[in-house]
Amino acid sequence: MSLPEQKPDLEDSINVSEAHGRLDREAAACVREKRIAANGSEPISLWVIALCGVVVLIAGGILGGAGDWFNYKATFREGYVRSAAPGAEETGPQPKEALAAYMAKGAKIYSAKCNGCHGADAKGDGANYPSLVGSKWVTGSTEKLSMIILNGLQGPTSTGKAYGAGMPAQAAGLTPEDLAGVITYIRNNYGNSTGDVVTAEMAKAALDISAARTKVGQQTTGEELSANHEKELAGTPLDPKTMVDPVTLAPATAAKP
Numbered sequence: 318m319s320l321p322e323q324k325p326d327l328e329d330s331i332n333v334s335e336a337h338g339r340l341d342r343e344a345a346a347c348v349r350e351k352r353i354a355a356n357g358s359e360p361i362s363l364w365v366i367a368l369c370g371v372v373v374l375i376a377g378g379i380l381g382g383a384g385d386w387f388n389y390k391a392t393f394r395e396g397y398v399r400s401a402a403p404g405a406e407e408t409g410p411q412p413k414e415a416l417a418a419y420m421a422k423g424a425k426i427y428s429a430k431c432n433g434c435h436g437a438d439a440k441g442d443g444a445n446y447p448s449l450v451g452s453k454w455v456t457g458s459t460e461k462l463s464m465i466i467l468n469g470l471q472g473p474t475s476t477g478k479a480y481g482a483g484m485p486a487q488a489a490g491l492t493p494e495d496l497a498g499v500i501t502y503i504r505n506n507y508g509n510s511t512g513d514v515v516t517a518e519m520a521k522a523a524l525d526i527s528a529a530r531t532k533v534g535q536q537t538t539g540e541e542l543s544a545n546h547e548k549e550l551a552g553t554p555l556d557p558k559t560m561v562d563p564v565t566l567a568p569a570t571a572a573k574p
């Protein structure tokens with residue numbers, strides 16, 4: 318069957334691809350369109366924000382200048398002096414009680430110079446190194462003890478027992494403070510407690526006595542010790558509670574008012 322000539326086929330006049338293209342373009346245009354925000358929440362233009370900034374700056378300048386915001390005299394009171402912050406004056410370490418300060422020094426020297434032989438607990442090993450715990454020569458006269466440390470020891474010890482080749486001299490590199498510290502340390506530690514502080518000044522005297530020995534450079538012996546060194550070192554032991562500088566061990570100067 319053929320269609321009547323006078324009735325054109327309307328469907329034929331629709332160009333399908335053209336119609337689809339139009340749909341696409343219109344949809345894209347809709348997407349580009351600004352969304353309509355609810356009343357009051359529309360975005361503000363940038364220039365309004367910039368203008369506000371300028372207004373705030375100018376207003377701040379006027380108010381701050383006329384009001385006393387930047388007035389030096391209004392902010393800083395005449396004659397006002399800040400009190401020093403606590404601790405600001407104190408430079409360096411705080412003074413310590415003499416016994417604690419000398420012991421701390423001595424502990425360092427002991428672990429550097431004596432620990433290797435006499436042991437961390439100073440008990441020695443019973444065979445090659447004697448114990449310093451309860452030793453009469455440790456807690457006895459300070460000059461004798463100093464001579465042992467400075468020159469070493471050969472032959473019988475305080476218990477009568479002799480240990481091998483003896484103890485080598487420990488004077489190398491030992492300052493009076495070091496010597497005073499280690500003496501105070503072994504006399505007041507490991508169960509020993511003479512309670513006295515042998516001062517750096519007393520240790521200095523020991524260094525002089527040691528240098529003046531007739532057998533200088535040789536280990537001392539029990540014989541020499543009892544003949545010449547059964548004495549207390551010159552100088553007075555410090556009261557253990559005296560405050561001293563923990564580094565120099567010098568008595569601390571009176572605190573500033």
Ligand code: HEC
Nearest residue numbers: 430431434445452454470471472474475479480483484487
């Ligand atoms: C290389 C090992 C060695 C070192 C390091 C050493 N000693 Fe000794 N010490 C000995 C020996 C060994 C004896 C025993 C000596 C003897 O038989 O005459 C001894 C003996 C002593 C005695 C005598 C003890 C007594 O009761 O008769 C004292 C005190 C002493 N030492 C203190 C010290 C101190 C303090 C130091 C560190 C500054 C030190 N020693 C470092 C090996 C050592």
